Amino acid sequence: MVKHWRVDREEKYEIVEKWFLKDLKMIDGKEADTDNPYFDMHFHKVYNMEAYSCASKYTFARTLNKLNAMYLKKDFKIVNFDDTYLNDASNWSSSNRDILVVLKICCYASNLLCLSLCRFS
Numbered sequence: 001m002v003k004h005w006r007v008d009r010e011e012k013y014e015i016v017e018k019w020f021l022k023d024l025k026m027i028d029g030k031e032a033d034t035d036n037p038y039f040d041m042h043f044h045k046v047y048n049m050e051a052y053s054c055a056s057k058y059t060f061a062r063t064l065n066k067l068n069a070m071y072l073k074k075d076f077k078i079v080n081f082d083d084t085y086l087n088d089a090s091n092w093s094s095s096n097r098d099i100l101v102v103l104k105i106c107c108y109a110s111n112l113l114c115l116s117l118c119r120f121s
Contacts, residue, residue, distance in 0.1 A: 029080040
């Protein structure tokens, strides 16, 4: 964990605490169905964390999952996260596919508009 602060125009960072991925047992996203940046990391002790945003929380979880798959191949749980956003193969994940999300929402909105303007006899 890194502490961040600014002194004048200079950014300062201090390592406050270190953890090992091999000791991680579970990541709990707390609420999968809300836009919530809070999550818990379960080691020998539970650490309550706050990400910069919900998107960064999911990016962090995906990164830990990939690192685990590449190096440790250990079974740890990722709970209370929406699986759609954790899976990179999904159209709804990753920041470079955000345009697909916007296009789908626009398509649904235009369909709803057309249906609301149609007269049924």
